[in-house]
Amino acid sequence: MKKTFFALTGILWLATTAAQAFPQYAAQYEEARESSGRIACANCHLGYAEAEAEFPQSVMPGQVFEVEVKIPYDIKAQQVVGYANEQGEYRATMQAGAYLELPKGFRVAKPEELSAEQKAKVDSGEWAAATPLDELAEEPRKEIRPNIIVVGPVDAETVGKANNVLVIPVKAPDPGVDKNIYFGKYSVYIGGNRGRGQVYPDGTASNNAQYNATSAGTITKITPNVPITMGEQSYDKGTLITLKTAKGDLEVKIPPGPELQVKVGDTVTSGQALTNDPNVVGGGFGQAEKDIVLQDPQRVVWLLVTLAVAFACQVLLVLKKKQVEKVQAYEAQQQGLS
Numbered sequence: 001m002k003k004t005f006f007a008l009t010g011i012l013w014l015a016t017t018a019a020q021a022f023p024q025y026a027a028q029y030e031e032a033r034e035s036s037g038r039i040a041c042a043n044c045h046l047g048y049a050e051a052e053a054e055f056p057q058s059v060m061p062g063q064v065f066e067v068e069v070k071i072p073y074d075i076k077a078q079q080v081v082g083y084a085n086e087q088g089e090y091r092a093t094m095q096a097g098a099y100l101e102l103p104k105g106f107r108v109a110k111p112e113e114l115s116a117e118q119k120a121k122v123d124s125g126e127w128a129a130a131t132p133l134d135e136l137a138e139e140p141r142k143e144i145r146p147n148i149i150v151v152g153p154v155d156a157e158t159v160g161k162a163n164n165v166l167v168i169p170v171k172a173p174d175p176g177v178d179k180n181i182y183f184g185k186y187s188v189y190i191g192g193n194r195g196r197g198q199v200y201p202d203g204t205a206s207n208n209a210q211y212n213a214t215s216a217g218t219i220t221k222i223t224p225n226v227p228i229t230m231g232e233q234s235y236d237k238g239t240l241i242t243l244k245t246a247k248g249d250l251e252v253k254i255p256p257g258p259e260l261q262v263k264v265g266d267t268v269t270s271g272q273a274l275t276n277d278p279n280v281v282g283g284g285f286g287q288a289e290k291d292i293v294l295q296d297p298q299r300v301v302w303l304l305v306t307l308a309v310a311f312a313c314q315v316l317l318v319l320k321k322k323q324v325e326k327v328q329a330y331e332a333q334q335q336g337l338s
Contacts, residue, residue: 026099027136028201032148033189039099041285044197046209049073049284051098051192058293061174064109064118069098069166071192073282075156079195080208080257080278082233090207090257094283096159097152098166099191100130103292105173105181107146108132118169126161128154130168152193166192172294183296187289195283204231207255210277213268214252217245222264228253241274 026032026040033039052070059065078091085092108130111119121127133148134141151166159166175181198209205211221242228238230253239254241262254260258275262268 025197025201026150027133028138032099032133033101037189037289039101039189039191039285039287041099041191041193041197042287044199044201045193045195045283045285046198047195047279047284049192049194049282049286051190051286051288053100053188053190053192053288053290055170055188055290055292057291058295059172060295060297061172061176063172064113064115065170065172066118067100067168067170067188067190069100069151069168069190069192070164071096071098071159071166071194072164073194075160075164077281079281079283081196082207084237084256093156094195094281095153095155096164096166096195097150097154097193098168099133099189099193099287100149100151100168101189102147102149102170103186103188103294104145104147105178106170107173108149109169109171113171114169121167122169125158127167127169128152128158175294175296181294183294185291185293188292189287189289191285191287193285195279195281197285198279200231200233202231204233206233207235207257208278208283209258210273210279211252211254211258211275213243213270213272213274215243215245215247215250216270217243217250217268219262219264219266219268220244220249222260222262228255230255243268 025044029040032041050072053067054070055067056065073094073096075093077094079094080090081092082090084090109118111122114122118127122129128151130149130151132144132146133150134144136150149168151168154166173181175183196206196208198206200206219241221240223240223242225237226240228235228240233255235255237256239256239260241252241254241260243250243252252274254275258278260275262274268274
């Protein structure tokens with residue numbers, strides 16, 4: 001089933017000729033966010049890139065609000081992709097994706113819960129579809145956690161029209177309806193991805209990674225355009241580099257995409273780069289953590305009452321002070337002191 005999944009997604013990549021960004025790879029983890037706070041996407045996307053999010057500091061029960069995940073990157077940048085385009089090149093613009101872990105009880109707002117303006121943005125594709133992470137798992141899961149959400153991959157054109165922002169409409173829970181939900185302050189975990197990762201979930205390096213010599217030696221042969229298999233990934237036009245080492249000949253597989261920086265006759269050391277780093281165009285993953293308050297409406301009412309009482313007390317004190325000052329001035333006048 002896994003191979004079928006990769007094959008189908010490969011066909012989709014080729015048809016769209018867009019760079020691959022697959023937030024749903026995180027669905028292969030039972031817990032996409034580790035106890036340390038690290039989001040699983042960082043396991044494949046080794047490059048760091050900034051990600052930010054904006055949403056209201058506090059929300060009311062049942063309120064529909066917008067979470068904006070900002071993913072700054074050059075939407076015109078070309079990145080190495082996994083399948084050749086019509087020109088035979090392994091390059092295309094970078095896609096983007098987002099990971100959003102909300103407090104329990106929060107979920108993506110349903111179409112009927114959106115305003116007319118919000119619904120129009122969803123229908124037009126301006127707001128990319130947001131999906132619970134558990135729905136993307138290869139093996140069906142008993143529990144679908146609607147508060148853990150992924151968005152994408154979203155093509156560069158759509159991201160550019162939205163000014164590099166992915167918007168997710170979210171509905172807050174109501175403790176009056178669900179007794180397992182409580183008012184208070186909660187943490188929201190956000191991840192923003194652009195471009196492809198450097199490692200596949202099975203641990204195999206992608207062709208968007210830099211390849212290094214696994215041993216010291218001399219390059220005796222470079223064979224281009226040969227089929228190679230690396231883990232679960234197969235390429236029709238890979239490159240084989242033959243190294244003459246102290247322990248004999250060693251072959252290093254290089255997938256299509258990275259550009260060779262060595263030639264026959266070069267002597268290399270262990271760990272020396274054999275290719276460039278294709279990911280320097282700006283791909284990467286970043287994460288952030290922010291707080292949100294599920295506000296009790298009664299608290300707001302009592303806060304307003306308290307502020308009103310405090311204001312009234314201040315006004316009365318000022319009036320009382322002025323009254324005392326008038327009495328003092330009158331007594332001083334009667335005594336001939338003024």
